[in-house]
Amino acid sequence: MIKSNVILCLKIDRVLIYAVSITISSLTINNGSFDGVLSFKVQDHFGLDKADVSTEKPFHTLAFFREWFLLQRYEKFGFKPFITEMNFDTDIKGVY
Template sequence: MRGEDKKIINELLHNNGFKSLTLEDLGELNLRISKEAKLPKFDDWDWFIGLDITIHDTYSTKIYLNDFEIIETETREFRRKSFKARLTFQIQDHFGLDINDMNGKIFELSSWFCSWLILQRYKTYGFKPFINEANFCTWIE
């Protein structure tokens, strides 16, 4: 996602003349990232190491803009504006299957996966999902 979020922030800053971001700018940034950026997903059918089947998709992703700085560089020949930003990602997923995992995929044709879904979701069997969470920060410039 790093290339997409950097592109969106860069376009937003270019359009406002590299001024400080207003609340309206931040709202537009939030809207564009939620519509245009591809969130982390293991969707390449990698069955060998098991990522596709264990953490193939995320249930919740929050992105925080923690630090933001506009950098101006001036020489005799040109004047350049750029930015440096620190983004924090909080990604959550539940272990197991849900309806979206099954519908429209080959999994719904497998009795093994259907049984797994029932065992995980049937309240009489003591349905108790657990959440995996990953948090990390990254700088973009």
């Protein structure tokens, strides 16, 4: 269960995650088994780069992508980098 959530998380932006923090929020160990909660904090810039709007990818035909790229990068529009943060918890349990 943990592995699939981590893979899903990393696939959000082509494995270009800016920062990841994983915390054991709770953990109980009893008689050869354990259960608990892992808390994930994931940060990324989710910005477009030149490769995203190049003619090598299909996105260059979408006006939305070209406009988004321009708004992110054109200094006269007040270019300001941004960070997107996602937080989620997942239950863990197993035996050892």
